[in-house]
Amino acid sequence: MPRPFSVSLSAVLPLWLAHALRTQRGPVPWNAVVRGALAAGPLLLAAVLAGRESLGVVAALGAMLAGINDRPGSRRAAVHRLGLPGLAGAAGLVVGTYAGQQLGAVPLTLILTGLGLVAGAVSAVGPVASGAGTQLLVAAAIGAGMPLPEPGWQRALFFLAGAGWLIALRLALPTPGAGSLANDFRFDGERIAVSAVYDAVAALLAAVGGPEAGARRAALTAALDHAQDALAGPRLRRYASSAAERRLRAQYAAALPLAEAATALAWAGEALPARTAEGPRRLAVSVRTGEPCGPLPAPARSVAGLRALDDALLHAAEAFDRGGRKQNTQDTAGKGVAASHGTEHPNPLNHAAQQTQQQGLHARTVSGKALLRTVTGAGGREYGFRVALCFGASAAVAQALHHVHWYWLPATAVFLVKPDLGPLVSRVLNRAAGTVFGAVLFAGLAALLPEPGGLVAVVAISGALIPVATRHFAAQTAVVTVLVLSLVMVGGEPQASWSRIGETLLACAIVLIGGHLPAPGRRGGNVRARLARASDAAHAYLTHVLSGADDRAARWALRREAYRTLAEARAAIERAAAELPTLARHTEGTDEFAATLERLVDTTTACAVHLDDTGRLTPRHTERLATLLDELVEQGERAGLGEGRGPGDLLTA
Numbered sequence: 001m002p003r004p005f006s007v008s009l010s011a012v013l014p015l016w017l018a019h020a021l022r023t024q025r026g027p028v029p030w031n032a033v034v035r036g037a038l039a040a041g042p043l044l045l046a047a048v049l050a051g052r053e054s055l056g057v058v059a060a061l062g063a064m065l066a067g068i069n070d071r072p073g074s075r076r077a078a079v080h081r082l083g084l085p086g087l088a089g090a091a092g093l094v095v096g097t098y099a100g101q102q103l104g105a106v107p108l109t110l111i112l113t114g115l116g117l118v119a120g121a122v123s124a125v126g127p128v129a130s131g132a133g134t135q136l137l138v139a140a141a142i143g144a145g146m147p148l149p150e151p152g153w154q155r156a157l158f159f160l161a162g163a164g165w166l167i168a169l170r171l172a173l174p175t176p177g178a179g180s181l182a183n184d185f186r187f188d189g190e191r192i193a194v195s196a197v198y199d200a201v202a203a204l205l206a207a208v209g210g211p212e213a214g215a216r217r218a219a220l221t222a223a224l225d226h227a228q229d230a231l232a233g234p235r236l237r238r239y240a241s242s243a244a245e246r247r248l249r250a251q252y253a254a255a256l257p258l259a260e261a262a263t264a265l266a267w268a269g270e271a272l273p274a275r276t277a278e279g280p281r282r283l284a285v286s287v288r289t290g291e292p293c294g295p296l297p298a299p300a301r302s303v304a305g306l307r308a309l310d311d312a313l314l315h316a317a318e319a320f321d322r323g324g325r326k327q328n329t330q331d332t333a334g335k336g337v338a339a340s341h342g343t344e345h346p347n348p349l350n351h352a353a354q355q356t357q358q359q360g361l362h363a364r365t366v367s368g369k370a371l372l373r374t375v376t377g378a379g380g381r382e383y384g385f386r387v388a389l390c391f392g393a394s395a396a397v398a399q400a401l402h403h404v405h406w407y408w409l410p411a412t413a414v415f416l417v418k419p420d421l422g423p424l425v426s427r428v429l430n431r432a433a434g435t436v437f438g439a440v441l442f443a444g445l446a447a448l449l450p451e452p453g454g455l456v457a458v459v460a461i462s463g464a465l466i467p468v469a470t471r472h473f474a475a476q477t478a479v480v481t482v483l484v485l486s487l488v489m490v491g492g493e494p495q496a497s498w499s500r501i502g503e504t505l506l507a508c509a510i511v512l513i514g515g516h517l518p519a520p521g522r523r524g525g526n527v528r529a530r531l532a533r534a535s536d537a538a539h540a541y542l543t544h545v546l547s548g549a550d551d552r553a554a555r556w557a558l559r560r561e562a563y564r565t566l567a568e569a570r571a572a573i574e575r576a577a578a579e580l581p582t583l584a585r586h587t588e589g590t591d592e593f594a595a596t597l598e599r600l601v602d603t604t605t606a607c608a609v610h611l612d613d614t615g616r617l618t619p620r621h622t623e624r625l626a627t628l629l630d631e632l633v634e635q636g637e638r639a640g641l642g643e644g645r646g647p648g649d650l651l652t653a
Contacts, residue, residue, distance in 0.1 A: 019578035020426040024471035032070050032467035035169045039063040040483065041460025043162055044490060048452050054148045055158045057491040058093075060459060062162025064483055065089060065138065067466045068476070069131045070166065074189035074230035078170045081128055086163030088119075089135030090156040096143025097152030105399045108144060112410065113392030115140055120387025121380040123420060124526060125371055130420050137391055137414040145398070145407025148491075190248045191287060193230040196223045197255045198284035202277040204262045205309075209271030217266055217602070220259055221563045227252055228560065251287055254319040256556040257312035264609035265305040267602045272299075276306075279313045286320055293320050304613035305606075378525030383419060390417040390514040394507055405493065408500055412507035415477075417515060419526060423578040424515045427473055428508045434477025435504040439497035441478070442485045446495045455486045462486070516582060523586035527576050528641060530569040531590060531597075535641075537562040538601050542625075545608045555608060562601045569594050589639030596635055600628045 013021070040060035047056020066082045073081070092115070099111045119133035139159065148155060174185035175192075200223040204216040231252055258280060265272065279296040286293035296317055301307045374380055394413035398406035412435075416427050445458060462483035469475040481500065488496060522528075541558040549555070573594055576587040607621050 015578050016423060016425050016580055016584075019423055020429045022472075023475075026471075029072060029467045031173065031175045032067075032072075033464045035070065035166060035173060036067050036466050037460055037464035038169055039067055039166045040162070040463040041456060043165060044459050044487070045456050048456060048490065053452070053490055053492065054150060055154070057487045058148070058150075058155050059158045059162035059165070060487055061139075061142070061484075062086060062089065062159040062164075063166045064162075064463065064466070064480070065135050066163040066166040067463060068470070068480070070170065070467060072189070073193065073226065075171050075186060077189070077230055077232065079167060081131070082163060082167050082170065084128055085131040085135040086160055086167075088132035089139040089163070090160045092136040092139035093143040093156045093159050094152045096140035096145075097155055099140075100144030101152075105396075109392055109396045109399065112137075112140060112144070112395045113388050116388035116391035116414075117384045119384075120417075121375045121384030123387070123418070124377075124380040124383045124529075125374050127420070130418065133387075134414055134418065137387070138411045141391075141395065141407040141410040141414070144395075145405060145410075147404070187244050187248060190227075190230045190245070193223075193227040194248055194252050194255070195284045195287035197227050197252065197259070198280045198287060199223070201255065201258050201262050202280035202284065204266055205272055205277040205280065206274070208262075208266050209269055213266045213269075217263060218567070220262070221567050224255075224259060224560065225564055225567065227255075228564075248287075250319045250322070251283075251316075254312075254316035255283075256560070257552075258309065258316060260556065260559065260605055261305055261308035261312050261609060263602060264308065264606040267606040268303070268305055270303075272306075275299075276309070279316075283316055283320065293317060304610045307613055308609045374529070377529050378521060379527075379529035381521060382519060382523070382525040385519055386419070386515060387414070387417050389517070390511045393514060394510050397506070397510065398503070403499075403503075405488075405496070408503045409507050409510075412504050413511050416507065416511040419575065420572075422473065423575050424512065424583070425580050426578060428512050430472070430474035431477050432505060432508050434474040435481050436501055437474075438478035438481030439485065439501045442482045443495065443497040445482070446485075446489065446497070452490050455490050458486045459483055459490075516580070522640075523583065524576060524590070527569070527572045527587045527590055530565070530572045531594060531641060534562070534565040534569040534594070534597060537565045538597055538604070541601065542604045545604050545611065548611070559601070559605060559608075562604075566594065566598050566601060570598075587639075589635065590641070593632065593635040593639050593641060596628060596631050600625070600632065603628060 040063040043059045043063055044053075044056040047053055047059065050056075066086055069082055069085055070078070071081065095111070095115065099108050103111065116137060119136045123130040123133035143152065143155065150158075175188045197220070200216070200220040204213065204220050207213045207216040231249060262280075275297045276299050279298075282293045282296055285291075296313050298310050298313065299306045301310050390413045391410055395406075395410040398409035403409075412431070416431055417424070418427070421427065442458075445454070449455060449458065462479050465479045466476065466483075469479040485495075485497060485500065537558070541555075541562040544551075544555055544558050570591075573587060573591050577584050577591065603621065603624050607617055607625070610617060610621060
């Protein structure tokens with residue numbers, strides 16, 4: 001998660017400035033570093049050796065943009081995460097090339113503005129759609145402004161080849177160290193994601209009753225989201241085709257009741273013995289290594305939450321044992337759990353687990369109508385208007401300046417005016433700083449290194465640095481600036497560091513002004529749209545639990561959607577709060593509403609566990625639900641969330 005360089009800086013600096021200084025921490029993704037080194041650089045080298053430098057530049061751009069979207073996860077999910085933006089970029093390259101060749105400045109600007117409107121609205125759907133929208137616009141600007149001898153279709157073909165080359169590397173190269181953990185490296189991304197869920201359950205159980213419980217519960221949601229995405233990549237067949245994949249799906253499904261029980265125990269707030277978290281930890285190790293988990297310590301079945309946890313552990317151990325490679329070990333996991341408390345009792349989760357596997361609970365299904373509502377709703381309209389305004393204005397200004405290579409200005413604007421990627425002011429500051437540093441660094445390198453060999457080496461090194469540089473936008477900008485300027489020189493253009501600095505600063509000014517101009521409709525539409533979806537999901541989850549329905553698989557799916565939409569809303573609220581005060585004021589009060597909605601979903605989970613155990617709710621549960629629902633109504637009115645289905649609809653549950 002993003003963390004500030006210094007806690008004291010976050011305390012004294014304004015939120016918008018503190019956000020600009022935040023960076024991400026974590027281990028170096030060596031597998032992504034290797035892929036980055038083998039992507040753009042070798043493609044450019046092959047093109048130089050073949051005497052087709054311009055095509056090598058296009059292929060390297062495709063690989064570079066795909067590398068920016070290369071994130072941890074499964075190989076199958078990476079096909080979708082990298083491939084869809086690559087296709088959008090190829091389409092943008094074709095449109096931009098032919099529009100730039102056939103149209104004058106005014107109609108070309110109108111075409112680019114229209115593309116910005118569509119791409120911006122589509123970007124509101126989610127991260128993959130946002131990546132596709134970004135590449136569509138960047139490639140359209142490059143196609144319209146970069147002078148290359150090849151026709152548009154050929155440019156698009158080699159752009160796709162560059163993105164496809166990185167996807168091929170993603171599919172073929174094993175994760176360092178994964179081969180020693182399990183047999184089939186093809187599923188190391190899924191394996192790491194599922195094991196992280198069990199680790200997160202253990203961490204939450206260890207934190208119950210302490211001040212870190214809330215953060216641990218949020219970390220569990222993030223781990224479940226990541227595992228869900230990792231298991232839900234595109235496939236040729238409807239069902240899992242290998243035993244390893246079926247095993248991972250069963251292990252993910254077995255984690256859902258564990259997460260439910262842990263959340264209910266966190267809601268109760270009573271500290272648990274240290275051994276309570278030992279079972280999920282052993283299951284996490286089993287997922288990573290592929291070995292049996294062995295006997296699991298059973299918690300005392302003293303309260304509803306602990307009884308649910310014990311049932312979930314027994315079910316998980318049985319699921320692991322059925323899917324394991326070693327079926328005849330002397331102490332199977334399932335027997336170990338039962339033996340630890342002296343009896344074997346029927347587990348009510350077995351039938352629910354079968355339903356889970358049949359319904360494909362690992363996949364998050366979104367209807368076409370829901371996607372259309374997102375694109376055409378308040379969030380999509382606001383996003384599309386901002387992108388169209390800034391992209392179109394920057395294209396118009398760039399052409400009015402009669403600069404030969406004017407594409408840098410609108411392409412820079414695209415990377416800046418992306419509200420899903422960070423606050424506007426933070427991205428502007430970091431983009432300006434990163435571009436200046438990268439351009440100055442490249443000017444020194446260009447004066448010292450031989451052409452074209454030295455520049456090809458710079459491209460390869462920059463590609464390897466992108467996965468590390470993504471931790472901070474200024475660092476990523478500096479690396480990308482060096483890489484792109486190297487490509488420009490290999491393509492036959494003169495060294496352009498100083499003009500790039502001027503164009504970047506101009507783009508920053510355009511986006512900063514355009515982002516603060518009055519817009520049609522109400523500001524903060526994206527935040528309110530995400531809160532509305534979270535409210536709908538919470539409503540559906542609460543209604544299902546209080547209805548007494550015995551379909552646990554459906555309940556787990558509803559709980560996952562409630563927590564996931566809440567996490568998405570929380571992220572949007574945090575980004576909006578880090579804007580300059582003139583923009584941040586439009587979403588005041590939404591964080592309070594989201595926090596109350598989150599407590600409602602936690603309480604609903606506790607109610608579900610208690611209803612499973614006793615069939616009725618305690619006065620504490622009902623009073624807490626009533627209080628939270630009343631608070632949601634009041635907070636929703638103060639935050640201006642009364643449009644459409646609002647928090648008041650939850651009262652009907």
